[in-house]
Amino acid sequence: MTSDGYLYDLGYQPYEGEHLGRSGARLAIFRDGMRKVLGLRRRARTKFLPWGLFLIGVFPAVVFIGIGVIGGQFGVEEDTLFGHSEYFELSGPIALIFIALASAELLIPDRVEGTIQVYASRPLTTADYLGSKAAALVALVAGFMMLPQLMLWLGLGGLSNDGFLSYITSHIDDLGRAALATTVYLAAYLPIAFAVASLANRTSAAAGAFAAAFFGTSPLTAAIVDQGGFDIVALGALEHHPRYVRDWIFDANNNPQGWIPERAGYEPIVSLIVILAIAAISIFVVVRRYRNLR
Amino acid sequence: MSDPILSTAGLTFAYDDVVALSDIALEVPPGRSGLVGANGAGKTTLLKLMLGILQPGSGTVQVLGSNIPADTLKVRSRVGFMPEASCLPQDQSAADFIGYSAELAGIPSKAARQRASDILGLVGLAEERFRPMGEFSTGMAQRAKMAQALVHGPDLLLLDEPTAGLDPEGRDEMLDLITRIGDLGINVIVSSHMLGDIERTCDWIVMLDGGKVLRQGPIEGLSDQGIAEVEVLGDASAVVAALEAAGAEVRWEGRHIAVDHPDDPFIAVRNAVATTGATIRSLGARTTSLEDIFLAEETHDE
Numbered sequence: 001m002t003s004d005g006y007l008y009d010l011g012y013q014p015y016e017g018e019h020l021g022r023s024g025a026r027l028a029i030f031r032d033g034m035r036k037v038l039g040l041r042r043r044a045r046t047k048f049l050p051w052g053l054f055l056i057g058v059f060p061a062v063v064f065i066g067i068g069v070i071g072g073q074f075g076v077e078e079d080t081l082f083g084h085s086e087y088f089e090l091s092g093p094i095a096l097i098f099i100a101l102a103s104a105e106l107l108i109p110d111r112v113e114g115t116i117q118v119y120a121s122r123p124l125t126t127a128d129y130l131g132s133k134a135a136a137l138v139a140l141v142a143g144f145m146m147l148p149q150l151m152l153w154l155g156l157g158g159l160s161n162d163g164f165l166s167y168i169t170s171h172i173d174d175l176g177r178a179a180l181a182t183t184v185y186l187a188a189y190l191p192i193a194f195a196v197a198s199l200a201n202r203t204s205a206a207a208g209a210f211a212a213a214f215f216g217t218s219p220l221t222a223a224i225v226d227q228g229g230f231d232i233v234a235l236g237a238l239e240h241h242p243r244y245v246r247d248w249i250f251d252a253n254n255n256p257q258g259w260i261p262e263r264a265g266y267e268p269i270v271s272l273i274v275i276l277a278i279a280a281i282s283i284f285v286v287v288r289r290y291r292n293l294r
Numbered sequence: 295m296s297d298p299i300l301s302t303a304g305l306t307f308a309y310d311d312v313v314a315l316s317d318i319a320l321e322v323p324p325g326r327s328g329l330v331g332a333n334g335a336g337k338t339t340l341l342k343l344m345l346g347i348l349q350p351g352s353g354t355v356q357v358l359g360s361n362i363p364a365d366t367l368k369v370r371s372r373v374g375f376m377p378e379a380s381c382l383p384q385d386q387s388a389a390d391f392i393g394y395s396a397e398l399a400g401i402p403s404k405a406a407r408q409r410a411s412d413i414l415g416l417v418g419l420a421e422e423r424f425r426p427m428g429e430f431s432t433g434m435a436q437r438a439k440m441a442q443a444l445v446h447g448p449d450l451l452l453l454d455e456p457t458a459g460l461d462p463e464g465r466d467e468m469l470d471l472i473t474r475i476g477d478l479g480i481n482v483i484v485s486s487h488m489l490g491d492i493e494r495t496c497d498w499i500v501m502l503d504g505g506k507v508l509r510q511g512p513i514e515g516l517s518d519q520g521i522a523e524v525e526v527l528g529d530a531s532a533v534v535a536a537l538e539a540a541g542a543e544v545r546w547e548g549r550h551i552a553v554d555h556p557d558d559p560f561i562a563v564r565n566a567v568a569t570t571g572a573t574i575r576s577l578g579a580r581t582t583s584l585e586d587i588f589l590a591e592e593t594h595d596e
Contacts, residue, residue, distance in 0.1 A: 012416055012478045015409060015447030019400045022367075028397035042385050043426075114381040118442055120347050121375035122398040123367040292347055 025124055026132045033136030037102040049101055054144055057094045061087070061148035064155040084174050085250035087152055088181055091145050092243065096189055099141060100210040103193035104203035106133045112201055126290045130194070137190060142182055149178040181246040188242040188275045189214075191282035198289040214239040218260065225264045234264030238278075241271040297359060299324050299450055299481045300344065304353035307339055314339040316505045318353070322483065326476035328492030328513075329485040331502035337485040338378065340502070341452050345375055358450055371399060374443030378455040378485075382438055384428030388419055391427065392441045399446030406445075413445045414438075417471060433464035440471065450481040457491055469495050522559035523550050523580040527573040536566035552580055 039046035110116045160167035200206035221237040237260035244259035248268035261271050298321045305318040315336045329337045342348040344357050346366030355362040357369045396406035414423045417437040457465045472495045476482050501508040542555040542562045555562040
C-alpha cells in the first residue's frame with residue numbers, strides 16, 4: 001500500500017525573508033559600480049580598457065620589486081630608482097584617463113538606457129545612488145594608485161642598505177603621504193568627472209571633454225602665465241594643481257621649471273583650495289542634475 | 295470600500311507653466327485599477343507623484359496609507375514600477391539585472407538571485423534569463439521590465455503603458471499576465487491609453503483628460519445602460535406594439551430592438567413575447583464600450 005501523494009503549486013510567493021534596507025541597496029550599487037567599471041559580467045570588449053590601464057599603472061612597480069629583489073644582490077641602490085612622489089607622475093595621468101572613462105560608464109548608461117527609472121522607484125536617495133557609485137570608483141582608483149606605492153615601498157626596502165625591515169619601518173610615513181596624495185588626486189579628478197558625466201549623453205564625449213579640460217588647460221595657461229601679467233589664469237591649470245600639492249606633501253620637486261600655479265607665484269595651499277572649491281561646485285552640479293531621484 | 299491603495303485630494307502639479315494635473319481627488323480601492331486617458335492626460339505624472347519622483351504643487355497624495363512626499367522611501371519599498379520607456383541595460387543578462395533590482399530593494403544578494411530566477415519564470419523568461427537584454431524582442435523586454443517591478447514582492451504594481459509596442463499576440467499575453475498578477479493578490483494600477491486593455495484587465499477605472507478626472511468607479515455596471523436588447527425571429531412589429539403599449543421606449547437598431555422601460559425592460563420584453571407568441575433569437579443587456587463613455591464624458595466636459 002502506498003500513501004497518497006500531493007502536488008502543491010506554490011506559484012508566486014511574496015518575499016518575506018531578510019531585508020537589508022538602504023544599506024543593502026547602497027552595497028549593491030557599490031558592487032555593481034565596481035563590476036561595471038572593470039567590465040565584469042559584461043562583454044569582453046568592456047574589460048580591455050580598464051584592465052589595460054590597470055596593468056600599465058602597476059607593471060612598473062612590479063618591475064621595481066624585481067629589481068629590488070635581484071638588484072639588491074648586485075649593489076643597485078635605492079636612490080637610483082625613482083621614489084613615491086615620482087611614481088605619481090606615471091600613475092596620475094593613468095588615473096585621470098581611468099576616471100574619465102569610468103565616471104562616464106557609471107553614470108551615463110543609467111540615464112541613456114533608462115535604468116535611472118528603476119533606481120528612482122526603489123527606496124533610495126540621490127545621495128545613496130551617487131555616493132555608492134562614487135565610493136566604487138574611489139575604492140578602485142585608490143587601490144590602483146596605492147598598490148604600486150605599496151610595491152614600491154617594499155621594493156625600495158629590498159634595495160635599502162639599512163636592511164628591509166629597518167627601511168619599511170622608518171619609511172612608513174611615505175605610505176601615509178602617498179595616501180594623502182591619492183586623496184588629493186581623487187578630489188581633483190573625480191567630482192569634475194562626475195559633473196561632466198552628469199551633463200553628457202555619450203560616454204566617449206564625456207571622457208573626451210574631461211580629459212581635454214585637464215590636458216588642454218596646462219599648455220594654454222602656461223603660455224599665458226609665462227607671458228606675464230595674467231597670473232590668475234594659472235588657477236585654471238587643472239592638471240597641475242594636484243601635482244603641485246603632491247610635491248608639497250612629499251616635500252619634493254618633480255618639475256624643475258615649476259608647476260604653473262607655482263610659476264605664477266601661488267603657494268601650494270592655493271592649489272589645494274582651488275581643488276576643493278572646484279570639487280564643491282562639481283558636486284553641486286551633479287546633485288542638482290540628479291535631484292529628481294528623491 | 296476597504297482602505298484605498300491610492301488617495302488624493304486637491305492634487306495639482308504643473309511643469310513650469312503647463313498644468314499636468316488640476317485639483318485631482320481620487321479614491322482607488324485594492325485590486326486591479328486602470329488609469330486611462332489620451333497622451334498628455336496626466337497619467338504618467340500621477341504615477342511619478344505616487345513614487346515621490348515629482349513633488350505635488352498642492353494637495354495630498356496617499357499611497358498604501360502613507361503620505362507622499364513624507365514617506366516616499368517607505369512607499370517605494372512596497373511599490374513596483376514598470377516604466378513606459380526602456381529601463382533595461384542592454385549588455386546585462388536578465389538574471390543579473392533582475393537580481394540587482396531585488397538587491398536595490400534591500401534583498402540580500404543570494405536571496406535576490408533566487409528571487410530573480412523565480413520571477414523570470416513567472417513572467418515567462420526562464421529560458422532567456424542568461425541572454426543579454428539588448429537581444430530581447432519588445433515582448434521579452436516588456437516582461438523583463440515587469441519582472442524588475444515584481445521581484446521585491448511589492449504590494450502595489452504601477453504599470454505605465456505595459457502593452458506599448460507589442461503585437462496583438464504579445465499584447466494578449468501581457469494582459470493575461472497582468473490579470474494573473476492581480477489574481478495573486480498584488481494590487482495593480484495600469485496606466486494606458488488603450489481602453490480595451492483596461493476593460494479587459496481592471497475592475498476599477500479612473501478616466502483622466504487634460505489633467506482632470508472625467509470619471510472614476512467600478513468598470514462593472516459602467517457600460518450597462520439598463521436597456522434590454524432583443525432580436526425577434528420573423529416579424530417583430532407585434533412585439534414592438536406590445537412593448538409600446540406597456541409604456542416602453544423602443545428603438546430599432548438594425549435587426550435588434552433596444553427597449554427602455556421605467557421599471558424593468560426585461561420583464562416588459564418577457565410579457566410582450568408571451569402576449570404575442572413571438573420567438574426571440576437573442577436577449578441581453580445593451581452595453582456601451584468604454585470608448586463611447588469616454589467620448590461622451592469628454593463632450594459633456596467641454
